Amino acid sequence: MTTPLVLKLGGALLENDTALEQLFSALTEFQASASRPLILVHGGGCFVDELLAKMNIVSEKKNGLRVTPKSDIGYITGALAGTANKVLMAQGIKLGVKVVGLSLADGGISTVTQSTAGLGAVGECEAGDPALLTALLNGGFLPIISSIGIDAQGQLLNVNADQAATAICETLNADLVMLSDVEGILDAEMQLIPEMNSHYADELITAGVINGGMEVKVRAALKAAASLNRDITLASWKVPERLVALLNGEVEGTKVSS
Ligand SMILES: Nc1ncnc2c1ncn2[C@@H]1O[C@H](COP(=O)(O)OP(=O)(O)O)[C@@H](O)[C@H]1O
Numbered sequence: 709m710t711t712p713l714v715l716k717l718g719g720a721l722l723e724n725d726t727a728l729e730q731l732f733s734a735l736t737e738f739q740a741s742a743s744r745p746l747i748l749v750h751g752g753g754c755f756v757d758e759l760l761a762k763m764n765i766v767s768e769k770k771n772g773l774r775v776t777p778k779s780d781i782g783y784i785t786g787a788l789a790g791t792a793n794k795v796l797m798a799q800g801i802k803l804g805v806k807v808v809g810l811s812l813a814d815g816g817i818s819t820v821t822q823s824t825a826g827l828g829a830v831g832e833c834e835a836g837d838p839a840l841l842t843a844l845l846n847g848g849f850l851p852i853i854s855s856i857g858i859d860a861q862g863q864l865l866n867v868n869a870d871q872a873a874t875a876i877c878e879t880l881n882a883d884l885v886m887l888s889d890v891e892g893i894l895d896a897e898m899q900l901i902p903e904m905n906s907h908y909a910d911e912l913i914t915a916g917v918i919n920g921g922m923e924v925k926v927r928a929a930l931k932a933a934a935s936l937n938r939d940i941t942l943a944s945w946k947v948p949e950r951l952v953a954l955l956n957g958e959v960e961g962t963k964v965s966s
């Protein structure tokens with residue numbers, strides 16, 4: 709099999725039907741021309757925020773990760789493995805793509821354990837068994853994977869979707885492109901940083917220039933870059949006419965290397 713490509717989708721993209729339609733049409737164009745196995749891993753923090761707000765639940769993040777009381781994990785599972793996953797499947801189905809909706813727990817594609825950082829039902833994930841994904845890719849299916857995991861004790865866990873994408877990338881020894889609301893990592897003057905490595909990232913995190921969700925994303929990208937010995941791309945979904953070129957490896961956004 710040629711090297712698969714894992715594409716992580718996050719941010720407001722999931723709530724933007726026009727942008728999703730443009731993205732899926734770029735994906736079908738890419739698949740037709742590149743004939744390369746493609747896997748989507750998605751977030752949906754925006755759906756979680758909305759649902760919890762409707763339930764009058766105040767949600768807090770620590771260092772970019774959502775504190776997840778056990779009493780909230782059912783709602784969060786519904787928003788991520790339910791709404792977000794099915795919204796993405798719907799876009800694929802409209803274009804005749806053979807989509808399969810999964811979570812990190814399906815077929816052991818990732819091993820998830822509860823975080824010890826005192827965040828409640830939050831999971832940390834590692835590479836798992838590639839068998840299910842390989843079978844689906846060989847069958848011409850497009851796996852769409854949410855970041856809900858289940859640990860060995862059967863607990864549902866909320867995993868950050870950038871970390872989930874990293875684990876799936878490691879499961880398949882794949883390339884990784886992460887699409888977000890920003891064009892890449894920005895410096896203190898809000899200018900795009902084209903290349904990032906671990907030393908520079910540590911410096912910018914210490915200085916507070918990289919924070920919140922981007923800190924989690926950069927650390928996840930650095931981990932994948934080191935374990936797979938390949939560059940990871942962080943880019944924006946907001947320039948649809950550039951998406952096919954981006955998926956074909958043309959330089960966009962920030963390139964993260966170990
Ligand atoms: N140095 C930085 N460069 C770019 N974005 C940053 C930076 N530091 C913090 N951020 C924030 O991180 C966000 C991206 O992280 P996040 O919202 O978790 O993305 P996603 O939901 O796509 O995974 C940006 O929208 C921005 O608000």
Ligand SMILES: CC(=O)N[C@@H](CCC(=O)OP(=O)(O)O)C(=O)O
Nearest residue numbers: 718719751752753773774868869
């Ligand atoms: C533990 C943790 O922070 N989980 C995230 C999972 C969703 C996510 O990562 O969504 P985006 O990629 O759209 O930000 C959350 O609850 O928001």
